[in-house]
Amino acid sequence: MATVDDPVPGPREVVVQQGATAVNSGDARLRQASFPDGFALPGRLAVGWSRPRKRVLGVDVAGTVTAVGADVHEVAPGDRVVGQTGLRMGAHAERVCVSVDHCLVRLPAGVSFEEAATLPFGGCTALTFLEAKLKVRPGERVLVVGASGSVGVACVQVARLLGAEVTGVCSGPNAALVRSIGAARVIDYTCTDIGKLDERWDVVVDAVGRLPVAQVRRLATARGRVGLVASGLPQMLAGLWANVTSRQRVVFGPADENPAYVERLVGWLAEGAYVAVIDSRHDWEQGATAHARVDSQHKRGSVVLTFP
Numbered sequence: 207m208a209t210v211d212d213p214v215p216g217p218r219e220v221v222v223q224q225g226a227t228a229v230n231s232g233d234a235r236l237r238q239a240s241f242p243d244g245f246a247l248p249g250r251l252a253v254g255w256s257r258p259r260k261r262v263l264g265v266d267v268a269g270t271v272t273a274v275g276a277d278v279h280e281v282a283p284g285d286r287v288v289g290q291t292g293l294r295m296g297a298h299a300e301r302v303c304v305s306v307d308h309c310l311v312r313l314p315a316g317v318s319f320e321e322a323a324t325l326p327f328g329g330c331t332a333l334t335f336l337e338a339k340l341k342v343r344p345g346e347r348v349l350v351v352g353a354s355g356s357v358g359v360a361c362v363q364v365a366r367l368l369g370a371e372v373t374g375v376c377s378g379p380n381a382a383l384v385r386s387i388g389a390a391r392v393i394d395y396t397c398t399d400i401g402k403l404d405e406r407w408d409v410v411v412d413a414v415g416r417l418p419v420a421q422v423r424r425l426a427t428a429r430g431r432v433g434l435v436a437s438g439l440p441q442m443l444a445g446l447w448a449n450v451t452s453r454q455r456v457v458f459g460p461a462d463e464n465p466a467y468v469e470r471l472v473g474w475l476a477e478g479a480y481v482a483v484i485d486s487r488h489d490w491e492q493g494a495t496a497h498a499r500v501d502s503q504h505k506r507g508s509v510v511l512t513f514p
């Protein structure tokens with residue numbers, strides 16, 4: 207635990223008193239300076255060699271605006287908001303500065319800060335991949351590998367909301383959860399070697415990154431689309447090669463911290479079409495316990511930090 211200076215908002219920034227935030231796989235990666243294959247050098251140069259240069263990690267914001275910069279007209283002190291700070295981080299502190307030009311939206315009264323904190327990380331990743339990059343259409347068959355993590359539970363729900371028929375891959379104990387959020391079928395990867403399945407899907411999203419790209423592609427139809435959410439340089443090169451040598455389309459890259467996505471996720475949650483899957487709640491001073499749970503790589507949905 208450390209004490210840092212209170213944030214002072216710039217002209218287009220607000221200060222948010224945090225109600226809740228999430229500890230994500232991305233935060234754990236940054237803490238460990240553990241980057242996808244091929245990105246260790248640029249990653250360490252960008253965020254810090256052996257540990258992050260930023261003292262406070264965290265990107266997900268869910269709380270109340272307490273101060274606004276001189277040129278902010280979109281929100282006012284007292285407004286409940288949800289959003290993301292991007293590479294600026296800092297969301298695991300009681301108070302955080304957020305740019306209104308980056309990713310910040312109002313939160314309706316019926317949505318709790320804990321629920322809101324689960325939305326941006328997985329939800330923006332799911333919308334970036336399934337809607338923007340893979341263009342999932344109603345009636346298509348979508349396979350989500352890693353369906354019980356924070357990206358996975360969002361992918362299952364977003365694919366279902368886009369009208370797809372979803373199959374989720376997770377371990378047996380998480381099958382009921384994945385079915386409950388909209389998967390028509392669940393495949394237990396601990397009993398079934400999914401790389402050897404004969405079945406084919408229109409769209410395959412891999413949110414784990416442990417299967418070789420060739421095996422992930424084998425799960426897609428000849429003209430299928432494949433999303434490599436968790437990919438390093440070798441997987442990206444294999445994807446580019448597939449794009450020029452086959453009729454499949456392979457996509458990868460960073461998720462978009464997009465306020466329009468967060469607005470839609472909040473709307474779905476408020477109308478009961480989307481559920482916040484909370485693995486565990488931790489007092490914000492118990493950050494180490496929360497990180498240990500994320501490090502297990504077996505969390506279900508989001509690990510949430512709560513603030514008094």
Ligand SMILES: NC(=O)c1ccc[n+]([C@@H]2O[C@H](COP(=O)([O-])OP(=O)(O)OC[C@H]3O[C@@H](n4cnc5c(N)ncnc54)[C@H](OP(=O)(O)O)[C@@H]3O)[C@@H](O)[C@H]2O)c1
Nearest residue numbers: 231352354355356357377413435436459460461503504505
């Ligand atoms: N491209 C981007 O911008 C972007 C954005 C967000 C995340 N990511 C990456 O996406 C990956 C997933 O992130 P996350 O936050 O969802 O992680 P997470 O919440 O830690 O995912 C954990 C889940 O993965 C499942 N899992 C572990 N091994 C598995 C296997 N062999 N097969 C199927 N499921 C398995 C676990 O299910 P069981 O407990 O049932 O095994 C657990 O529910 C990470 O590598 C992260 O870095 C990329």
